[in-house]
Every structure is written in structure tokens, then in C-alpha cells.
Amino acid sequence: MYVATKGGERAIDNAHAWLAEERRGDPSVPELSIAQIREQMKLAVNRVMAEGSLFDPDLAALAIKQARGDLIEAVFLIRAYRTTLPRFGMSEPVETGNMACDRRISATFKDAPGGQVLGPTFDYTHRLIDFALAAEGEAPRAEEGEPRLEPTPHIAGFLDREGLLQAEAEGTPTPPDLTREPIEVPADRPLRLQALTRGDEGFVLSMAYSTQRGFGRTHAFVGELRIGRVAVEMEVPELGFAIEIGEVELTECETINQFQGSKTEPPQFTRGYGLVFGQSERKAISMSLVDRALRWEELGEDNVGAPAQDQEFVLMHADNVQATGFLEHIKLPHYVDFQSELELIRKLRAEAMASREAAE
Template identity: 80%
Template sequence: MYVAVKGGERAIDNAHAWLAEERRGDPGVAELGVAQIREQLALAVNRVMAEGSLFDPDLAALAIKQARGDLIEAVFLIRAYRTTLPRLGASNPVDTGAMAVDRRVSATFKDLPGGQILGPTFDYTHRLLDFKLAAEAAVPEAATAPALAGPVPHVTGFLNRDGLIEGAERSDATPPDLTREPMELPADRALRLQAITRGDEGFVLSMAYSTQRGYGRTHAFVGELRIGRVAVEMDIPELGFAIEIGEVELTECETVNQFKGSKTEPPQFTRGYGLVFGQSERKAIAMSLVDRALRWKELGEDDTGAPAQDEEFVLMHCDNIQATGFLEHIKLPHYVDFQSELELVRRLRAEAMAVQEAAE
């Protein structure tokens, strides 16, 4: 039971003012600008865009500043803003094979057409604090290398030539839009991928880790991980053809998983897939592992009872905004609820004590 609470407007106004003061911090320190956050905290910006389902680095940076670095709060702000935007149309599916690649690695094939492109990554850095970064106006050590322009064929295509891996799914049907329609179970793969790609990175990572430890049996190889920019095109009915309206940075991951075969399918490798806004390779890899774990039924595999195989458990708990709202609502006034629980406990205690006294 929820009741309206009145009389706290002044306290709430003071809390807002205090929050603004805390957000600004020491006035003697230069204020952090949105452009600085966008350029220098790019990975945080990418996460907010991915989980907020809105590609706009400037707005994501503003949300991070407003949220004092609380990324889940920033995602909440982005999602709330996105609901106010008009839907002008739908873009065509992006062609990641024509990606302008900044980073492209494979754990399955050493010699790739175009080569392995390490790109900007922490993979080969020492996890030691670099105190040079604390110096003012630090100068970058080297300029960035040019991106590898497409077409850049996908690694899994090499396996597909010999029929060693399942074919990629192709469908002309318009997938459901999770940003406009509520989740319904059972969900098809397109809807599952939408839910996971905007799910909480920590939750998806934990689910993926559980599959690697045996809860779901989907130990995989990274067939390919690529990061780069792709063109976004939209059909214009008045023109009769598609035009490019911009480009977005994406991280794409395809994993290669063993498959023993079933009554209808021969032994071959299967795929897991992840696609995320920005440079978000941890999320993309985790997403591809969870995607593969959730496909156990369509592949005719056994249900081992693993959490990552439970569609309802994964999809209904991966959204950090829903989780945060339900978790944090318990700190709001529940005076009437608690009083009823308190009276119940007192009555039960009195009845128990009466029974005990009667027995004595």
C-alpha cells in the first residue's frame, strides 16, 4: 500500500541544491566540460549510449556529468530523454562487412586478409598506474593510425565455405522494437539480442562468465572482434533510393562454439553474436556468449538448468534501469506497509508467548 507523503517540498529543494553543489565540487578546480568527458572518458560514454539505446556522444557525456559519474543514473537520463524524441523513420541494416575498422582481431585465424589490427586496446598494457597522466596538459605519444576501409570480410565466412559453421541468419521480417514495446516471452533471437545489448554490462558479463565455468557449456573461441565506423542509410520514398544520414561506431563480436549435432543438423560449429554501440568489446564478447547459451533449445541441446540458459531469468533481470528502480524504491516511504508488518509480528509474538505460558 502506497500513500502520498506531503510536507517535504522544502527538504527536497534543499537536497537538490546540495546535490548541485556536490556535483560542482571544489570551485577552485576547473569545471569538467562535456567535450572533455566525450573525448577523454569515451568508454564510459560508449557504455551509456549502448545501455541507453541512443547514439549521441554529446548527450551521453552530458548525462555522465549530470549524474556525477553514476553510469546507471546517466543511462536513466538518456532513456528518459529518448522517449521525448519523434520517430522519423527506420534505417536500413548496417553492413559491418564494409566497416572502417580501427581494431580487428581473431583468436581462431592467425593470418587474416587485411591482417590483425590491434588498434586502441588495454590488452597489451601493464596494469600499473601511469603518473605521467596526472601531469597537466599531457601530450599524446603518437598519432592514431588510419582505419582500414572496407570491405573487410568476416572471419566466419571462411569456415562457412566448407560448411563447418552454421549459416548466418537472414530475415526480411521487421524485428520487434524493445524501446517501444514491452518485453514478451518467449522472445525470438532478435528481441533477445536487443535486450542483451542494452542490458547492464556487469550482469551480462557475469552470465557470460558463468557459461565459461560450466554453467551452460558454451566455452567459445572469438572468431572475430572488430571495432569501427559504419554508414547508416535510410530509404527516402521521394527519391526512390537510400541515402547516407551519418555513421556510428560499433563493436561486433562473433564467437565460434562447438556443436555435436542433432537429429536434423550435422556436427559443426555454431555462432554467438554481439553488437554494441561504441568501443565496448567486453560487452560485445559477453553478449555473444550469452546469445549462444540462450540458443540451446533451437539447436536441440539439453537444458542443464544453467542461469544463462534461462531466457526469463536473463532477459527479465539484465536491464539495469528496471533493476535500479525496483531496488531503490524500498528506500522511499513505506510507513503504512511497515506498520502493518509490525502489528503482525507483535500479534504473532503475543500468541506464541501465550502458548508458551499455557504450556508451563
């Protein structure tokens, strides 16, 4: 139960005005433009798009600016805006084998069919602060910055041909949409993957790390990690066929995991899968590890009680917008609730003191 506080609206208006002032910062410093955020803070923009379930770099950059760099608040803004958008139809499944790859690596085959493309990566940097960036000069240009345009086959396909990789089960033609219907557990794999791709990167990373430390019986190799752009197609009923309506940047990861086999399955490899908007390598790899850990039941493995194997624990706690809402609501007025508990504690203490005095 909440009670109105006189003068509260004025205080809230002043708080909003102060927030806007703090967001702007020192007026003598040039204001950040949306283009600057979009082009120079791409990884933050990509995270907001992935966890907000909306591919729009300009809108994600605007949300980051409005949220003063608080990415979870920016995700919240994106999701709220997304609910206002009309839905005209559904796109066809994207074909990642036709991805124009800026980056494509494998930790399983040195001479991977189609070649390895390092692309833009922190993997080989020394993690030393580059004070030259403070000079705000032009960055050196890469000698080879063109994406691989020809179709690049998936490495998992080569293992498939030898029967070394477990075949994927056929999914439902139209999986449920997590953005329109609340999740319920147990959830099938398409719904779990949706929850993981929208999940908080830090939480999914922690779950993935726990599987590597032994909490989940997952020993994974990165079969393939690719980043690039894919065409988005949509079928137009009047035409009777699909047409390309645009393209999106995606990061896709397939991990290859050991599997000893079962009574019905021979020894073979299994896979984990991750797919997210933009360049989000850490998220895609983490997602694939957690995906594999959650598949223990369908693969006939034992549940060792690891957190990453618990659907309810993972799926119900991965969403940072839900977590933030529930966490931050406790700073709102709870005067009546607290006063009732305060009175209860006082009453119990008085009764305890009276009993003790009577005993003496």
C-alpha cells in the same frame, strides 16, 4: 499506501540543491566540460550510449556529468530523454563488412584475410598506474592511427564457404522493437539480442563468465572482433532509394563455438553474436557468449540448468534501469506497510506468549 508529509517539498528542494553542490565539487577546481568527458572518457560515454539505446556522444557526456559519474543513472537519463524524441522512420540494416575498422582481431586465424589491426587496446598494457598522467601533459601520438578504410570481409564467411559453420536462420523482415514494446518470454533471437545490447555490462559479463566456467556448455573462440564506423542509411519514400544520413561507431563480435551435430545437422561450428555502440569490447564478447548459451533449444542441445540458458532469468534481470528502479524504490516511504506488519508481528507474538503461559 503512502501519506503526504508536511514540509516534504521543501526538504526535497533542499536535497536537490545540495546534490547540485556536491556534483560541482570544489569551486576552485575547473569544471569538467562536455567535450572533455566526451573525448577523454570515451568508454564510459560508449557504455551509456549502448545501454541507453541512443547514439549521441555529447548527450551521453552530459548525462554522465549530471549523474556525477553514476553510469546507471546516466543511462536512465538518456532513456528518459529518448522517449521524448520524434521518430521519422527506420534505417536500413548496417553493413558491418564495410566498416572502417580502427581495430580488427581474430583469435582463430593468425593470418586472417584482411589482416589484423590491433588498434587502441588495453590488451598489452601492464596495468600499472601511470603517474605521468597526473602531470596532465600531452599523450604520445601513435605512429599509425588511421583506420582501415577498405571493406574487410568477415572471417565467419570463410568458414561458411566450407560448410563448417551453421547457416543462420532467416529472421523476420522487421523485428520487434524492445524500446517500444515490453519484452515477453520466450523471446526470439532478435529480441534477445536487443535485450542483451541494452543490458547492464556487469550482469552480461557475469553471465558470460559463468558459461566459460561450465554453466552453459559453451566453449568459444573469438572468431572476430572489430571496432569502427559504419554508414547509416535511410530510405526516403520520395526518392525511392536509401541515402546516407550519418555514421555510427560500433563494436561487433562473432564467437565460434563447438557443436557436435544432431540427427538433422552434421558436426559443425555455431556462432554467438554481439553488436553494441562505440568501443565496448567486453560487452560485445560477453553478449556473444550469452547469445550462444541462449540458443540451446534451437540447436537441439540439452538444458543443463545453467543460469545463462534461462531466458526468463537472463532477459528479465539484465536491464539495469529496471533493476535500479525496483531496488531503490524500497528506500521510499513504506510507513503504512511496515506498521501493518509490525502490528501483525506484535499480535502473533502476544498469541504465542499466551499459548505458552496456558500450557505451563
